[in-house]
């Protein structure tokens with residue numbers, strides 16, 4: 448498949464292409480924000496959904512056992528992690544899955560640690576469930592961002608019950624190393640903190656290797672819940688299919704009982720057919736897509752380094768999101784926001800929405816044809832040139 452093809456997504460009720468005005472105040476901004484791709488899904492996925500469509504009867508559906516088999520085979524192949532079919536609990540999206548994990552395993556007022564700047568719905572998950580937000584900001588070093596272990600221990604000493612880990616990390620793009628994960632696991636064991644590892648970006652690794660937290664922590668006596676999905680990997684977010692992997696049967700039983708009480712399940716025939724086809728037949732597409740995205744990241748890095756020397760591109764190890772440091776422009780968060788919208792006419796994700804540590808940064812989604820990346824960067828460069836020449 449050619450990832451160069453520009454597919455018009457306007458007038459398809461696309462969040463990114465039809466609803467930018469809702470968030471950014473103007474529809475004509477060039478959209479490189481919400482984390483989906485402008486690529487067509489793998490052909491076998493489309494064919495599997497087409498078969499469901501052609502049948503034409505959409506009565507009640509049960510998730511087939513073969514979906515579990517395809518999923519655990521994928522996990523074994525990609526991460527060398529042996530998960531049994533029975534360890535999976537299917538959920539309609541990772542965000543709702545995490546909300547249910549919070550409700551099942553913590554009480555109102557319990558402390559939950561996050562590592563900002565981080566995927567912003569983590570804040571609302573904690574706040575809307577009336578839990579206490581404990582912040583363990585990432586530490587900026589010469590080599591980039593890493594976990595601040597000393598502060599993590601301080602947060603745990605405040606009586607944290609849960610750590611919400613983002614692995615790979617959105618928006619920073621870090622793929623955590625074995626050492627980093629083991630150090631986190633050590634503290635979680637010491638302070639008996641349950642880890643919810645959001646690994647929705649696990650398949651999107653550009654450099655290095657993703658290690659599931661549960662695998663890194665296998666020798667530790669801790670409670671780990673892993674959230675994964677084919678949605679980011681194969682651009683199936685609208686189908687709302689994800690799953691949670693449990694290591695301990697008693698935790699899984701409690702979670703399943705909670706989901707049952709809330710009448711939560713995932714049984715859309717389109718979603719199950721798409722997910723199974725993706726895991727069985729989508730790997731070549733994934734590898735080609737990752738290569739294409741690597742090219743886009745390189746393009747962004749080279750273009751920005753050559754043309755906008757006050758901006759710094761942090762090359763992601765994982766995800767298709769590029770975190771760009773614009774702090775040298777010396778604008779506060781609202782000045783930067785308004786400059787990006789009014790002068791550059793682009794809709795990037797503003798760094799501060801991921802937490803105050805993100806102020807002065809933007810997150811650019813490069814899972815799109817190169818022509819779209821070029822358009823966004825040319826708009827940015829033109830505003831940048833005007834800004835610099837006016838100084």
Ligand SMILES: Cc1ncc(COP(=O)(O)O)c(C=O)c1O
Nearest residue numbers: 482540541542543566617645647
């Ligand atoms: C870290 C992370 N978790 C969860 C999600 C969304 O998951 P879902 O659409 O399955 O609720 C995203 C989407 O960008 C994400 O980046």
